[in-house]
Amino acid sequence: DGGITQSPKYLFRKEGQNVTLSCEQNLNHDAMYWYRQDPGQGLRLIYYSQIVNDFQKGDIAEGYSVSREKKESFPLTVTSAQKNPTAFYLCASSPRGAYEQYFGPGTRLTVT
Amino acid sequence: DAKTTQPTSMDCAEGRAANLPCNHSTISGNEYVYWYRQIHSQGPQYIIHGLKNNETNEMASLIITEDRKSSTLILPHATLRDTAVYYCIVVAYSGAGSYQLTFGKGTKLSVIP
Numbered sequence: 001d002g003g004i005t006q007s008p009k010y011l012f013r014k015e016g017q018n019v020t021l022s023c024e025q026n027l028n029h030d031a032m033y034w035y036r037q038d039p040g041q042g043l044r045l046i047y048y049s050q051i052v053n054d055f056q057k058g059d060i061a062e063g064y065s066v067s068r069e070k071k072e073s074f075p076l077t078v079t080s081a082q083k084n085p086t087a088f089y090l091c092a093s094s095p096r097g098a099y100e101q102y103f104g105p106g107t108r109l110t111v112t
Numbered sequence: 113d114a115k116t117t118q119p120t121s122m123d124c125a126e127g128r129a130a131n132l133p134c135n136h137s138t139i140s141g142n143e144y145v146y147w148y149r150q151i152h153s154q155g156p157q158y159i160i161h162g163l164k165n166n167e168t169n170e171m172a173s174l175i176i177t178e179d180r181k182s183s184t185l186i187l188p189h190a191t192l193r194d195t196a197v198y199y200c201i202v203v204a205y206s207g208a209g210s211y212q213l214t215f216g217k218g219t220k221l222s223v224i225p
Binding site: 004035040041042043044045048058059088090092099100101102103104105106108 | 144146153154155156157158161199205212213214215216217218
């Protein structure tokens with residue numbers, strides 16, 4: 001099946017640990033995005049990438065890092081510098097020139 | 113991006129049309145109106161978008177006022193599966209290959225049996 005996969009669905013970590021969230025797509029899309037969603041709130045853009053080996057900061061990039069070594073993959077690392085990492089993280093992708101973004105099912109991260 | 117204003121919540125009877133309003137009074141000439149929805153604990157789903165003409169697809173219709181300061185998303189025959197948060201988003205598309213979506217809090221639509 002074609003689509004975007006995020007794993008795991010639920011993730012638990014201790015405070016002070018870095019954690020990497022996976023995002024893979026087999027849609028051959030050029031652009032990929034990471035969003036964060038807090039309870040009762042809309043989505044906020046963390047990072048996005050238009051092509052391999054290139055990415056830009058979104059509105060709330062502090063405490064996060066990304067890489068784009070392959071077209072299919074855009075992992076997000078939540079570092080210990082992120083003060084409030086507990087949230088629902090969503091990955092999306094879009095083909096070049098398209099108007100819509102396709103979202104994955106999300107990863108719910110809980111840091112205690 | 114221009115900001116949007118949506119009601120916090122709405123109810124709709126099953127089988128009736130759901131009309132979701134959105135105000136975007138500061139929209140610029142090159143900005144599109146997008147609608148996404150998010151069913152609880154899932155990723156958002158694209159519904160429809162438009163620039164100035166009314167649009168229709170298999171999911172919904174989008175009515176944009178002539179001055180483009182507001183729009184209405186219409187779900188013609190709402191079902192229980194349409195219960196979700198609906199986001200109205202205004203986006204300037206640069207054509208550079210990607211664009212940023214800024215999601216507000218949206219409208220929580222509850223479809224009532």
